[in-house]
Amino acid sequence: MNRFRVLFPLAGLLVGLTAGWVLFPALLYRTEEQPLQFSHAVHTDTGGMACADCHSFDADGRFVGIPTTAQCASCHADVMGETENEKRFVEEYVKTNREVPWKVYARQPDNAYFPHAAHVTRGGIACERCHGPHGTMNTLRPYQVNRITGYSRDIWGSSIGRVGMEPWEGMKMDDCVRCHRETERARACLDCHK
Amino acid sequence: MPLTRRDILRFAGAATAGIVFSPLPWKMLDDVAIWTQTGPWIPKVPRGPISHVPSICSVCPAGCPVTARCVAGVPSSLRAASGSGQPLCPIGLTGHHLAYHPLRVAGPCLVEHRGEKVLTTSLSLDEALRRLPSVDGDRSVMIVDQRPGRAISDRYRAFVRQHPGSFYAVPDDDASMRTVGYDLERAHTILAVSTPLLDGWTTPARTARLIERRSKNDGLRILAADAARSRTATLADRWMPIRPGSEAALLVALLHLAHAHRQPDMTPSMRAIIERTTPERVAAAIGVTPVQLRHVYEKLTERGPSLVVVGGDGSNSVDAETDRLAFQLNRALGAASNGAIRQRPAIPVSEGLRERDLAVATPLSSVPDASVALVIIDGDEGTCHLSWESIVRTLHPGASIVVSLSPVLTALASHADLIIPSPAPFESFGEATGDGTDIACRYGVSRPLHPRRPGSVDPELVLGHLSGQVIEHEAALRDKVAGIWASRRGQIRTPDGSTTNLTSVEGAGSLWTALSEGAVWTLEGAPASASVRALESDASATDRLAARLSELAAGGATSTIAVVPTTWAPVTSCSRLSPLMTKLYQESGLRPTSEVAAVAPATAHACGVEDGAVAELRAGEQSSKVKVRVSDSLAPGMVQLSAGPDPVGFRSPEPPAVANALPRGRAAELRKS
Structure with missing residues (x-):
């Protein structure tokens, strides 16, 4: 009889652990599809383009992020390939001069200031160091948004426990500080929180 | 096997322990902390294309050239225009914050005092305008213009000229400074x-x-x-x-x-x-x-x-x-x-108006007591010193109404009966009429950078309701610019630093275009000998001076402490300073408010107060609680504190503190509270 009673705390522990490690992340994140599919691989492999060809810096050195429709239209004014996504892009966005409402995996909170120029141009850090194999993927991953904060899951990283992550995963302050510490860079509060 | 309460507790305790050993609580802490910074009550930083808009700063009359860095059309920063070679003050650097000032008035409202609290009741614009009494022979109006020289100032003067017994009043210090x-x-x-x-x-x-x-x-x-x-x-x-x-x-x-x-x-x-x-x-x-x-x-x-x-x-x-x-x-x-x-030359009046058809500015102190039924206070007291006492004494003892056109609930606005808020700086075309200490008069126009907040009303509309002649705000400014162009005097200085004589500007339209893109019109003054008559003392002034000198020579006040008011306008009136700077100044002590009284070590010792102690500063019938700051920058026997209409600004409006009523050198007592 007492042996069965031992199972109650064990079952409780199992339920608690399952709730924390499995159920919670499943509930915390909401999956959203990108408005269009986009193949980085076609552009980087077949097209032979570099990241900076589209994700460039403007005249005053500011990183412009995702290219505008007008930039894309310099090549895609008309449909070049055969994919349905490209056709939709040209019809719905290029010809109507609308911006694609991309969901940005790496968008930082408003109170964090991240200058690409200091890291890429001056620091010489490769894009893959923070964005991983994003530039070689054939499709866009589903965008997972944190229901509480409203930010992308990529900020925290794929693992809810932040264990076993790839070096490029995670864009939390801890990740920034760790890299700055490893490379012996300055890490004052006002560097990132203006 | 019956399920006991102990079993349930064991299960729940173990489940709780399991959760503790999972990321759930720690991740929740992290996410909730971020949520508090991203909730719907937090203004969101706009994202979008970046543009640089040349303009001028119209927060104060100086009109410094600025470049506004806008993100998605919303200003994110102001900096001095690169060609101007002029720095910007902290007020100008944060001028674009003022549209978000926590004391902004959302729309026309009635003001009511309950004890120390100020309550506002929203009104529709029509209802607010209906509450303005008609101005006729029996009812005189006083328009208090805290920024003379603007386009609306000309309209005010024309209106007052057409209504005998009414006054176009300006702050006393303003009238003297501009000569x-x-x-x-x-x-x-x-x-x-x-x-x-x-x-x-x-x-x-x-x-x-x-x-x-x-x-x-x-x-x-x-x-x-x-x-x-x-x-x-x-x-x-x-x-x-x-x-x-x-x-x-x-x-x-x-x-x-x-x-x-x-x-x-x-x-x-x-x-x-x-x-x-x-x-x-x-x-x-x-x-x-x-x-x-x-x-x-x-x-x-x-x-x-x-x-x-x-x-x-x-x-x-x-x-x-x-x-x-x-x-x-x-x-x-x-x-x-x-x-x-x-x-200093005067800025030419608006096109369509003649100087001789406009009322002359009356220093506020020269307006007779109990003489007006309607007071309209234009603007906020951000750049001049205007106390409520100087207004209230002019009110007719019967039915009188005070209307404030301030965009924020300043101390003066909180005493008004009705507020019809005008747009905040950079929400509509603004004007700069030049620094009163300069030898030149200037005129510049700042462009609207913010989307305009619903509920704010151009002063032209209020005046139009009284006069029956409505004119659009931008049209009034264009008339002013046309008046300047018609004078054919002075020169314009563009944001890149180049200057052009006004005679070379093709027309009023070209001048408007130049001014709305950050240029400033300037006209240097003539030798001051011509203004000698205006500044000579009259007999009564000479008598007052003689009496003051006699009093001073006789030893003046008997009190042991003399007050040294010190002020910096934005600290004494929060309405023209970003809350960010207010917080910085107050927490750093760089610009102490009237709640901090500086005294010399010897004086503090004599009064029995210590650094940081709360003390009572009393002058005549008035007293105020102050925090003592011992400073060796003062001679013994003096107490220094900020003075102005609303030194702290974020307190609930209340009768002026002792500092606000103290003339320079007023005798006072300081004792431990």
Whole structure:
């Protein structure tokens, strides 16, 4: 009889652990599809383009992020390939001069200031160091948004426990500080929180 | 096996332990912390294309050229225009924050006082306008213009002219400051009498030039006569500590040394005062020695052009008599003839209006008591000193109504009966009419950068309701610009630093385009001799001066402590300062508010108060709780604190604290609370 009673705390522990490690992340994140599919691989492999060809810096050195429709239209004014996504892009966005409402995996909170120029141009850090194999993927991953904060899951990283992550995963302050510490860079509060 | 309560508790306890050993609580802490920074109540930073918009800063009349960095069309920062070579002050740098000021008034509202609380009740615009009484022969109106010289000012003046018995009133210090400007760049010796010459008195550009000249050691000599060792006194070549309230005596003594009483155009009574006010007679009352007075005079005459500047920064200006004395002394030092002081020209009136059809500005103190039924207070008290007492005494004892057009709930607006808020800076076209200390008059137009908040109303609409002649705000400004263009005088300076004579501008439309893209129209003043008549003291002023000098010489107040009001307009009136800067100033102590009283160590010891202690400052019937800050920048027997209409700003509006009612040198007591 007492042996069965031992199972109650064990079952409780199992339920608690399952709730924390499995159920919670499943509930915390909401999956959203990108408005269009986009193949980085076609552009980087077949097209032979570099990241900076589209994700460039403007005249005053500011990183412009995702290219505008007008930039894309310099090549895609008309449909070049055969994919349905490209056709939709040209019809719905290029010809109507609308911006694609991309969901940005790496968008930082408003109170964090991240200058690409200091890291890429001056620091010489490769894009893959923070964005991983994003530039070689054939499709866009589903965008997972944190229901509480409203930010992308990529900020925290794929693992809810932040264990076993790839070096490029995670864009939390801890990740920034760790890299700055490893490379012996300055890490004052006002560097990132203006 | 029956399920017991203990089993359930074991299960729940173990489940809780399991959760603790999972990321759930720690991740929740992290996410909730971020959520508090991203909730719907937090303004979101816009994202989008970046543009740089040339404009001017219209937060104060100086009109410094700025470049607004806009993200998705919303200004994110202001900086000095690169071609202007002028720095920006902290007010201008954060001017785009003012549209988000926590004291913004959302729309027309009635104001009601319940105890110390101020309650506002929203009204529709139609309802608010219906509450304005009609202006006729029996009901006179007083329009208080806190920023004279603008397009709407011309309309106000025309309206008042058409309604006899009404007044177009301006703050007293404003009327006097706008008569004569100082050519600081020309001067080699400057005596700043209780004036923060290097600390916000004039525009940042002129201050920067003075400091640059000092650093280059090009012969500029600055003398400071101030009761406290102010920032200006610290940077000056010589600081002469004087008793607060003795500025007039100091100037008369210097006039005596300049033999001004021998000038032929001096009135006999003034000549008599100057002749008998020898340094020996008043030195003790001023708090200096006769030798020091003679030394200062020698320095003034040693290397000219020399200038004597008086007056605070708009919130703490000296009285009109002292201002006139300074003018007389400048004239005696030759500043009028060598161009160091000049008469500031007036900005031409709007097209379609004639100067002779406009009412003359009346200093607020000259408006008779109990004479008006409707008071319209234009703007907020951000750049001048206007107390509620100076308004309320003019109200007719019967049915009278005070309407504030302030975009924020300032101290003055909180006393009004009705608020019809005007747009905040950079929400509509703004105007800058030039720094009152400058020798030139200026006119500039700032472009709207923010989307306009619903509920704000252009003053032109309120005036149009009273006069029956409605004009759009932008149309009124275009008329003003057309009036300037028609004068064919002056020149425009574009943001890149180039200048063009107005005669070369093709038409009023071209001038409007240039001004709305950041150019500023400038017209330099004429030699000041022409304005001598306007500044000469009349008989009553001379009598008041004589009485003051006698009182000072007799020992003045019997109290042990004299108040030294110090102020910097944005601190005394929060409406023109970003809350960010208010917080910075208050927490750092860089610009103490009226809640902080600075006293000398000896005075603190004598009064039994310590640094940081809360004490009661009493002057006559009024008293105020202050936090004591012991400072050796003050001479014993003085207490220094900020003065102004609303020194703290974020407190609930209440009757003015003791500091607001204290003239310079007022006797007071300080004791432990």
